[in-house]
Amino acid sequence: MPFRRLPLLAVAALAVLATSLGLAQVVPVAAPTVPEIPFAPAHAAAVRTPSAPTAWGGPRTGAEPTLSDRVANYRIEATLDPVRHTIEARQQLTWRNRSALPIRSVYLHLYLNAHRNEDSTFYTEERNGGESFRSGLDAGAEKYGYTELRSVRQGARAVPWRYVQPDGGPATDRTVVRFDLPEPVAPGGTTTLDIAFFDQLPRVTVRTGYFDTFHLVAQWFPKIGVLELPGERGATTVRWNVHEYHAESEYYADFGHYDVRLTVPKGYTVGATGQLQGKPVEKDGLVTHRYVQGDVHDFAWTADRRTAPPLRATWRGGPHPVEVTVLFPPEYRSNAAPVLRAMLDGLDFFSRTLGPYPYRTVTAVIPPYNGREASGMEYPTFFTADSVADPAPGTLGAMELDFVTIHEFGHGYFQGILASNEFEEPMLDEGLNEFWGQRMLHERGQKLHATTSLLRRLGFAPAFDVFENERASLALDEPADPLGENAWARLEGVGPVYGRTAVMLRDLEAQLGKDVMERAMRTYYQRWKFRHPSIADLHATLAEASGQAALVDAVFELQVYGAQPVDDRIADFTSDEMLPQPGYGSVGGREVNITLEAADEAAEAARARWRKAHPDARPGTGPFPYRTAVVLRRRGAAVPQTLVVTFADGSRETVRWQGQERWQRFEWVKPVQAVSAQLDPARQHLLDANKLDDGRTLQADASATRRWTFDFGTIVQTLLALLATV
Incomplete structure (x- = not known):
């Protein structure tokens, strides 16, 4: 049985x-x-x-026998x-x-x-x-x-x-x-x-x-x-x-x-x-x-x-020499030296701003023609760069090559040494790395040159700030996914993690200050290197190291754990004389019904007397005070805002909008007329979907329209001239 x-x-x-x-x-x-x-x-x-x-x-102090707590x-x-x-x-x-x-x-x-x-x-x-x-x-x-x-x-x-x-x-x-x-x-x-x-x-x-x-x-x-x-x-x-x-x-x-x-x-x-x-x-x-x-x-x-003889150099800016190598195919020989230069500069920048590079080698590989799908990938001490047809200085190709090289080298810190979980929290790798790499490009003085060597010789060389170019490319008005979402459960894919995280951190940096942000990020790196941090660890470190926990908490809640757009704007801006009004009023001790015509005549007479007495008065001044009103509207999340109103005599009024309201009106009665109103004058809120509606002038200002028209006209003329030469 x-x-x-x-x-x-x-x-x-x-x-x-x-x-x-x-x-x-x-x-x-x-x-x-x-x-x-x-x-x-x-x-x-x-x-x-x-x-x-x-x-x-626990944190690695440097006294341990190995850099990491080796497990596998x-x-x-x-x-x-x-x-x-x-x-x-x-x-x-x-x-x-x-x-x-x-x-x-x-x-x-x-x-x-x-x-x-x-x-x-x-x-x-x-x-x-x-x-x-x-x-x-x-x-x-x-x-x-x-x-x-x-x-x-x-x-x-x-x-x-x-x-x-x-x-x-x-x-x-x-x-x-x-x-x-x-x-x-x-x-x-x-x-x-x-x-x-x-x-x-x-x-x-x-x-x-x-x-x-x-x-x-x-x-x-x-x-x-x-x-x-x-x-x-x-x-x-x-x-x-x-x-x-x-x-x-x-x-x-x-x-x-x-x-x-x-x-x-x-x-x-x-x-x-x-x-x-x-x-x-x-x-x-x-x-x-x-x-x-x-x-x-x-x-x-x-x-x-098919690899050509490698290009090599030794970096000696840290506690030990680092052997730097670029492997490349013959068809991209012109790319090798710029890649090597960007790697050496990357070692300088990341070692200075975050911490010393801990390894003794770093190797970049430029894939061959038709092998570009292998480009732009990071592994410890080893990464693949990109390739461009025209890497000449001042061209779009040069910027693209440097951008990818610096980005992939930077992964050696954010993906390699910090070793965050790219499945669950890609923001900690792709986003932070994008932000820090942009800071390096900005420090290098590099701009995005939308041109080629040929067009540059013809005088066509528009250049854009790398920060502003990435910000302009993002759909900030309707984000679909929190920055902290995992890599595979996103409506818009993982792509927006790169740029939106970088803009969010620049937004936070604008409010904290550059030195404060750099100190906080250095603290994060030193505390969490070789330890697999989480978003909560980044959050806690930034809050502690900056000393502004409330601000950091608010930004993380709105953008990392949530997906709230920011879109404040000046909806209305007026500055009008407070003129005599029709109706009953006291004249000589008795009530008199003053007509509209009489009120207008009295106002004009007062102006004439005032101009005679003040022949050198600047525009926007007169015998009557001015009532200035600014209406602010909010389409997205509530963020602390600053409004500055400038008046004809050069004086300014500054107010703070700290509330949760969907709109707010601010008013002043002053002897001078207002000339402009500017929301977020320090440009601290870079996540704002549209910065063009942050400013108003009392008189129409067509400078932005003329600028875009002139730029477009220049492009058209350049292209027509180019066509005429071929």
Whole structure:
């Protein structure tokens, strides 16, 4: 008969009886149940509760033996077949359980499986949302690639695995895999997993892949998810943060140490995260390059047969030298020197304004022609830049090249060192990095030159401030998503996170002051480097370091946790003489009904006498006082506003509008007429949807119209002249 479990009380009674009879000396005890660890919420977004002071081991003081609290260490041996565009690899992953619970199951990302077929979470969201990555390049069947697990062992025992969808994506998604360990990992203990895997790279369409002999190999190895503890990024219990690969999201991982051997055919140039160890070893027509880097959370590399001789320099502006390298194809030789210069300047700026660059290498890769989908991506100590046809100084191409280079280098701080969760809080990476990179461009004195070398020689060289250009490109009047929303649950996609966050922080900086904002951001970096901060941690740090918590709280509530437009305007502006009025009035001690005609005659007579007595009086003055009224209207969120009214004698009246009202009227009675009214004169509210309606003059001012007309006319004349020459 089949085994049937006895009731617990019966088992206990039999055990007591057996012991009393001397038939048993030990009572068997069932093994403790290993608890199931939950996932972070599928739609997790902006965290509101600051992390505990001890989160991620507490702030890094510099006295620790390593820069980060290393959790996941990788030893990988990989061989590239550049003809089939495949990788055979073996990986030894050593992972430490930081929690107080035994861990029986671990979860890993297999990001490359997002490209396995159209039924992955990535392509399902892209298809259903109507958005495609960047240019939407159609690579046909070559766009597909995958990671295949060949074997997984924990010591001598095989580890079973199965694919899971923590966010409720399609059952066909294979970007997250669960390993059920034969031996649980004890609290504070470590385990080592030996993993054999195979990659089929896709044609480069989304951040990784190949074109011809060029290979950008990123998100290519099984990478363990993050086990978050209570008090870290809003977690209240131990949980696995291991989201599927969404169409709009990027990455999140633990810090660790990487020791990677890359074997490629002879003649291929290799670049990678970290430092090359010794001279590459050649054997049987293959060359093995060994790269090592500690205190990073990812590893990416490139190999190409067409790479030109690299451009190199050594930066010596920090506590140790940094080897700076630019890898580029022959067709973009003209781009290499500007990219190198921007990297060196980036090391200067970010080290000075945030903190010293902690690594000893940084490598930029310029993808080849037709491989541009690989451009503009960041990995620790390693990133891909962009390429332009005309990088000459003062051209649009030069600005575009510098902008992307500085942005991707900046990710080394905001994505690499701070290591925020790009799935759930992309604002902390893309947004903050956009803001700080713009500050660097502004400090460099760079403007957006909407011209080319040819047009510049012809005299067509309009230039725009990089801040104002980005602000003008945003739909500020009707934001759809809070800045703190996660990467994949956005109506407008993740794109507005970049510019809108930058404008929001510039808006906050205008109110706090430049020095205060820089001090606060430096504090944030120093406090949270190598520790995975949340939006709540940024919020708390800015509030504390600036000393203006109420202002910071209000901005975060309206823009980060909410999506409130700002749109205050001057709805009406008048300044009129207070003239004698018709009707009964006292004249010579008796009531007289003064007609409108009589009142007008009396007013004109008074003016004549006054002009005779004041022949040099300026316009806007006279015998009668002026009543000035300004009506303000509010379409969006309430923000503290300042209104300045200027009068004909040069005097000014300044008032504050601090309330929640949808409109407000301010009035003055003065002996002079008003000439202008200006809302937000210091331009502190840069999120305001329309700054043109912030100012009014009593007399019509056509200067803005003339300016746009003249600019448009200049463009038309230049284009006609250009056409006449070809």
